Amino acid sequence: MTRKEADMSFTRRAFVKTVGIGGAALFASRREAWAGLLQGAGAPRPARPLLLHNNENPLGPGEAVLESVRQALGQGGPAGRYPFEHVAHLHQAIAEKFGVGPENVTSGCGSTQVLRVAVQTFTSPAKPLVAGQLTYEECAGYADLIGTPVRAVPLDRAMKLDLDAMAEAAKGAGLVFLNNPNNPTATLLSGDAVDQFIDRVHSLAPDALVLIDEAYHDYVTDPSHRTQAARAVKDPRLVVARTFSKAHGMAGMRVGYAIGHPDTIKRLDWEGSMALNVAGLVAALASIKDQARLQRESARNTEARRFTIDWFSKAGFASTDSQTNFVFVDIKRPAKAFRDTCREQGVLVARDFPPLEKSHVRVSIGTLDEMKRATDVFGRILGVTARAA
Amino acid sequence: MPVSRRSFLGAISPGTAAYSPAIVAARGREAFTAGGAAPTPRSEAKILLDSNENPLGPGRAAMEALTRAFVDAGRYPTNARPSMGDLREAIARRNSVKPENVSMGSGSWELLRIAVRLYTSSSRPLVTAAPTFEMPEKMADQLGIGVRRVPVDKDGRLDLDAMAQAARWAGLVFLCNPNNPTSTLHPARAVADFIARVGQESPETAILVDEAYHDYVTDPGYATAVPLALEHPNVIVARTLSKAYGMAGMRVGYAIGQKHTIDNFNRWGITFNQNSLAVAAAIAALDDHAHIEAERARNTEARAFTTRIFKDLGFRVMDSQANFVFVDIGRPGKAFKEDCARRGILVGREFPPLEKTHARVSIGTIDEMQRAGVVIAEVLGGSRPTPAGLGNGARRPK
Numbered sequence: 001m002t003r004k005e006a007d008m009s010f011t012r013r014a015f016v017k018t019v020g021i022g023g024a025a026l027f028a029s030r031r032e033a034w035a036g037l038l039q040g041a042g043a044p045r046p047a048r049p050l051l052l053h054n055n056e057n058p059l060g061p062g063e064a065v066l067e068s069v070r071q072a073l074g075q076g077g078p079a080g081r082y083p084f085e086h087v088a089h090l091h092q093a094i095a096e097k098f099g100v101g102p103e104n105v106t107s108g109c110g111s112t113q114v115l116r117v118a119v120q121t122f123t124s125p126a127k128p129l130v131a132g133q134l135t136y137e138e139c140a141g142y143a144d145l146i147g148t149p150v151r152a153v154p155l156d157r158a159m160k161l162d163l164d165a166m167a168e169a170a171k172g173a174g175l176v177f178l179n180n181p182n183n184p185t186a187t188l189l190s191g192d193a194v195d196q197f198i199d200r201v202h203s204l205a206p207d208a209l210v211l212i213d214e215a216y217h218d219y220v221t222d223p224s225h226r227t228q229a230a231r232a233v234k235d236p237r238l239v240v241a242r243t244f245s246k247a248h249g250m251a252g253m254r255v256g257y258a259i260g261h262p263d264t265i266k267r268l269d270w271e272g273s274m275a276l277n278v279a280g281l282v283a284a285l286a287s288i289k290d291q292a293r294l295q296r297e298s299a300r301n302t303e304a305r306r307f308t309i310d311w312f313s314k315a316g317f318a319s320t321d322s323q324t325n326f327v328f329v330d331i332k333r334p335a336k337a338f339r340d341t342c343r344e345q346g347v348l349v350a351r352d353f354p355p356l357e358k359s360h361v362r363v364s365i366g367t368l369d370e371m372k373r374a375t376d377v378f379g380r381i382l383g384v385t386a387r388a389a
Numbered sequence: 390m391p392v393s394r395r396s397f398l399g400a401i402s403p404g405t406a407a408y409s410p411a412i413v414a415a416r417g418r419e420a421f422t423a424g425g426a427a428p429t430p431r432s433e434a435k436i437l438l439d440s441n442e443n444p445l446g447p448g449r450a451a452m453e454a455l456t457r458a459f460v461d462a463g464r465y466p467t468n469a470r471p472s473m474g475d476l477r478e479a480i481a482r483r484n485s486v487k488p489e490n491v492s493m494g495s496g497s498w499e500l501l502r503i504a505v506r507l508y509t510s511s512s513r514p515l516v517t518a519a520p521t522f523e524m525p526e527k528m529a530d531q532l533g534i535g536v537r538r539v540p541v542d543k544d545g546r547l548d549l550d551a552m553a554q555a556a557r558w559a560g561l562v563f564l565c566n567p568n569n570p571t572s573t574l575h576p577a578r579a580v581a582d583f584i585a586r587v588g589q590e591s592p593e594t595a596i597l598v599d600e601a602y603h604d605y606v607t608d609p610g611y612a613t614a615v616p617l618a619l620e621h622p623n624v625i626v627a628r629t630l631s632k633a634y635g636m637a638g639m640r641v642g643y644a645i646g647q648k649h650t651i652d653n654f655n656r657w658g659i660t661f662n663q664n665s666l667a668v669a670a671a672i673a674a675l676d677d678h679a680h681i682e683a684e685r686a687r688n689t690e691a692r693a694f695t696t697r698i699f700k701d702l703g704f705r706v707m708d709s710q711a712n713f714v715f716v717d718i719g720r721p722g723k724a725f726k727e728d729c730a731r732r733g734i735l736v737g738r739e740f741p742p743l744e745k746t747h748a749r750v751s752i753g754t755i756d757e758m759q760r761a762g763v764v765i766a767e768v769l770g771g772s773r774p775t776p777a778g779l780g781n782g783a784r785r786p787k
Contacts, residue, residue, distance in 0.1 A: 051468055060463025069666070070456060073446075073638075079455075079670070080446030080635035085432050109495050109640075112660045138660060145657060249463040252665025254495075270531065271502070275495035277664040278638030279455070283462070 050374050052364040053348040055183065055216075055326045057249035059300075059367070061283055062293045065250075068286035069279050079278060086281035087273040093288050094257055103262040104233045109275035111215060111243040111256030116142040117270045118175060118239065118258075122209045123148040127174030132161045134185060134353055136213060139177045148174070159320050159328070160187045163197045170205040179213040181220060184353045184362040186322035191226025198228070198238055209264065210238045216324040218247030218294050219301050225323070229259045236261040239268070244280070246325060247297050248287045253280035301325050304368045311375045315384040326350075326364040331382065335361040338381060345377045435733035436761050438751040441569065441602075441713045443635035445687075445754070448680035451636070451670040458669035469665035471672055476663060479672040480643050484615055490645050492654035495662040497601060497629040497642030502528040503657040504561055504625060504644075508595040509534045513560030518547050520570055520740035522599060525563040534560075540742065545571030545707040545715055549583045557591045565599040566614075567606060570740045570749040572709035576610030584617050584624055595623040602711035604633030604681050605688050611710070618646045625650060632712060633684050634674045639667035688712050691752045698762040702769055713737065713751040718769055722748040728768040734761045 051058070073079045091105040098104070108114040115138045123129050128149040131140050140150045151169045156162040161182055170176050178197070181188045189197075198210050212228045232238045239260035245251040255276065258268055287293075305327065309319045312329050319327045331338055335357050339349050350362035363378075365371065431437065437444075447455075461469035473493065481488045494500040505528040509515050514535035517526050526536045537555045542548050547568055556562050564583070567574045575583075580598065587594055598614040618624045625646040631637035641663065644654055663671075674680065695714055699706045705717040718725055722739045725748050729736050737749030750765075752758065 048470075051464065054465050054468060056465060056468070057463050060461070066459045066462060069459070073452070073455070076446030076448070076452045076635065077444070078446065079452070079638045080443045081437065082440050082442065082631075082637045109659050110661055116659065245465075251465045251661075252458075252462045252469050254466070254661060254664050274498045275640060275659060275662065277495070277640040277667055279666045280664050 047346070049343070050347045050366060050370050052366055052370070052374055053350045054251070055246065055324070055350075055364045056251045057247060057297060057301075057325065058365075058370060059297065060249045061253070061287060062249070062290060064290065064293075065283045065286045069282050072282040073279065081278070083276060083278035083281050084273070086278055086285070087276055090255075090257075090281050090285050090288075093285050094259075097288055098229055098233075098259055100229075100233045100259065101262075104259055104265060105257060106260075106265045106268045107255060107257040107273060107276060108271075109254045109256070110245055111213065111241045111258075112138050113271065113275055114241045114256050114258045114268065115139050115177075115211070115213065117268050118177075118209065118211050118241075119143050119148060120146065121267045121270050123174035125149065127172070127207075129175050129177065130166055130169045130173045130208075131177040132166070132179070132182065134182075134356065135161065135177065135179045136183045136215070139175070139211070155185065158187070159185045160189060163189065163193060163200075167197060167200040167204055170201045170208050173205055173208045176201055176205070176208050176210045177213065178210065179215070181216045181323040183215070183324065184326070184328055184350065186320050186324045186326055186328045186362075188220060188222050188225055188321070188323040190222075190224035192224070194226070194228060195231075198231070198235075202237060206237075208237065211241060212238070213241045215241070215243045215246055217242065218298055219325050220323045221298070221302055222321075222323050232260045232264075234261065236263045239264050244284050244287060247294055247301070248284070249297065250280065250283055250287065253277075253283050255280040255284040300367070301365055304365045304371050307368060308363065308365060308371050308375065311371075311378075315379065315382060317382070326362050328360055328362050330359050331361050332359060334358050341381045342377060345381070347374050347377045431735065433733075434730070434735045436753055436757045437735050438713075438753055438757070438761060439735040439737050440637070441632060441711070441737075441751045442637045443633060443684060443688075443712065444752075444757060445684070446635045447639075447670055447674055448635065448677055448684075450677045450680065451634075451674040454673035455666045455670040458666045461665050464665060466661050466663045466665045466668055469668065471669055473661075473663050473668055476641075476668045476672055479675045483675045484645060486615065486619060486645055487648075489648040490619065490651055492644045492646075492651045492658065493663055494642040494644065495640040495659060496631055497599065497627040497644070498524050499659065499662060500625075500627050500642055500644040500654060501525050501563070501597065501599065503654050504563075504595070504597045504627075505529050505532065505534070506657060507653055508623075509560035511535070513558065513593075515561050515563065516552055516555045516559045516594075517563040518552065518565070518568065519742055521547070521563065521565045522569045522601070525561070525597070541568070541571055541573075544573065546573045547575060549575065549579060553583060553586045553590065556587045556594050556596075559591065559594050562587060562594060562596045563599065564596060565601070567602045567710040569601065569711065570713065570737060570747075571715045572707050572711045572713055572749075573715075574606060574608050574611055574708075574710040576608065577612035578610070580612075580614055581617060584614070584621065588621065588623070593623075595625065596621075597625050597627060599627045601627070601629045601632055603628060604685055605692075605712045606710045607685070607689055608710050615645050622647050622650055625654075630671055630674060633681055633688070634671070635684065636667070636670065636674065639664065639670060641667050641671045687754075688752055691755045691758050694755055695750065695752055695758045695762070698758070698765065702766060704769070713749050715747055715749050717746055718748050719746060720769075721745050725768060729761075729764060732764045732768070734764045 091102040094105045095102045119142045129143040130151045133152040133154045143150045153165045229240045232240045243256040319329045466473045477488045480491045501524045515529040516537045519538040539552045618626045629642040696706045699716045707715045
């Protein structure tokens with residue numbers, strides 16, 4: 001998702017009637033009260049479109065996470081302090097989760113900052129970036145800004161990243177970006193395949209850093225999946241990026257991180273930790289310790305994803321094998337017209353993804369209830385209500 | 390200037406009684422020390438006078454808005470209600486400019502770094518002061534770009550004449566006004582003349598005016614350079630909510646300039662560089678004019694009190710227009726800093742080329758400054774007389 005896309009998503013007018021939640025609910029901390037807040041129960045807010053365009057977790061962070069923010073910030077004092085130490089605490093907690101040391105961890109304002117800094121520090125006009133042609137664009141976008149050439153490798157026929165072609169393209173490159181599972185195609189590469197790819201890149205391009213973006217890691221259900229974090233801490237030419245924006249439900253909090261070899265992590269500290277805010281740091285610290293909630297979120301997403309894929313399938317539209325919190329569907333027509341009509345009917349779906357914008361659309365997975373409502377709208381637009389029902 | 394506890398309290402409206410400095414300071418320390426297993430010196434310190442923060446944090450309106458925004462913590466800040474776009478409008482409203490004139494950063498540091506990117510090159514160096522806020526020169530160093538450092542004058546003021554001369558053929562001039570760490574100010578006329586002169590003598594050179602401490606200025610000769618930024622394509626003003634707005638933890642800064650200039654800044658910003666909760670808090674804070682007025686009054690009193698402590702000890706203090714003082718302590722800042730830290734008071738880092746003689750001390754609450762003053766007097770005092778208000782039994786200066 002790009003900033004431009006998101007900026008266009010909403011207008012101020014759509015929100016102008018926003019009314020605050022009642023004061024008494026503000027400091028509510030009991031489970032029901034939080035559930036009410038998160039579901040908008042009793043909140044006098046205007047109806048909002050279904051937000052199925054940015055791959056967010058529809059439930060947001062857990063109540064315990066937000067409660068920890070409320071407590072940490074108190075009535076304001078700590079919010080006025082630079083959060084240097086919170087950064088250190090978060091790195092320590094992440095290190096413990098992965099069984100590594102804090103020297104193996106760096107963080108950023110979302111994984112976007114981590115990705116940008118990797119491009120900044122490992123590429124140059126003479127050392128290109130290698131990325132899939134259809135993948136998360138943050139790296140390529142930043143490469144364009146700093147004058148780094150981008151070798152965009154087309155997807156293979158299974159709509160997966162073409163690892164052979166990417167390894168070939170890695171010769172002489174500075175950075176190889178691999179989003180696994182891949183956004184927007186939702187597809188996964190097995191742990192073995194990624195391992196072999198890394199070996200191959202290392203032999204063909206000994207200087208290149210391999211950056212694996214595992215933003216959707218917690219949504220994967222395919223047992224062939226393996227994180228590369230354990231290998232990254234030992235391999236100075238491999239780094240893994242993660243984010244709290246997806247399964248942790250904290251897209252608004254802007255916290256991402258990277259796991260890697262201390263030498264690589266040091267280089268990725270190019271901008272320091274000035275972009276990290278205290279609310280996000282406190283929330284991330286609470287969330288990373290709550291593995292049970294992550295598993296519940298993954299199960300919830302898997303069910304809603306299954307429903308959505310099945311619905312499209314029954315309606316005659318094939319999806320890729322999604323291992324994420326979105327589906328990539330061949331709707332056999334241009335995404336733009338579909339998207340515009342969806343928007344008119346209160347459902348936002350993702351922007352165009354060239355070169356597949358004439359046939360495919362990306363739809364994020366909301367709650368099961370949201371997906372039922374959304375597929376009703378899709379059915380009307382695609383003219384398949386009867387069949388799908 | 391005498392400062393009494395009563396007049397200090399009087400500066401705060403009854404509605405903000407919950408923000409009693411003692412309560413907030415205690416709460417802040419608890420939060421910090423409770424934070425983790427490996428406390429670092431900052432969380433162990435009793436009083437934080439090292440980072441020019443507002444000791445009280447954000448106002449009540451900001452914190453309430455922040456809590457209300459919890460419901461959208463899972464949404465990207467462009468989708469959250471309020472959104473980043475709403476913050477841009479609030480900033481524009483506060484500064485009487487259009488949203489197209491506003492670029493947001495995760496703190497103003499990001500915008501300072503972008504300015505170095507946009508305007509300097511291997512053949513067009515950065516002009517900055519010595520000492521001043523180091524972020525631009527740090528960025529230039531990282532990019533391998535030349536830096537011309539122009540020493541401040543004997544009163545700690547930016548040497549605008551020398552900086553204008555150094556600006557010829559330069560890419561960017563960094564003008565921090567009031568200047569951190571020297572705390573001194575240039576009045577509106579001097580800044581306008583400087584911009585006009587550089588515009589004439591080196592028309593391609595951009596000027597970034599960092600007004601991080603804008604809201605703490607009390608000198609009537611001061612004015613923001615925002616109108617100049619709207620007039621000149623090569624002039625940008627940077628601001629932050631980390632200082633008077635009390636939101637250093639929230640990471641909100643912005644730049645103001647002409648639309649074309651701002652478009653370039655926007656291209657370079659970190660995607661989604663605002664936290665959704667911070668967006669809500671910042672909008673409320675920007676619209677809470679009374680809170681900023683109260684904070685300025687509070688700081689002004691505590692600043693006068695702090696200045697008096699050092700003067701009573703016999704040290705020269707530069708004329709502060711910020712929320713910190715820069716003091717000629719006549720000895721290396723490092724030893725002073727370490728001696729204070731051992732007693733639980735953190736003061737500012739070293740600022741070359743004045744690190745052998747000067748120290749920067751941020752302004753906390755009057756209560757904090759009184760307690761810090763006792764320590765500072767111990768560390769620096771030797772046989773000097775105890776300043777008024779810090780002696781045995783004297784709770785407050787009269």
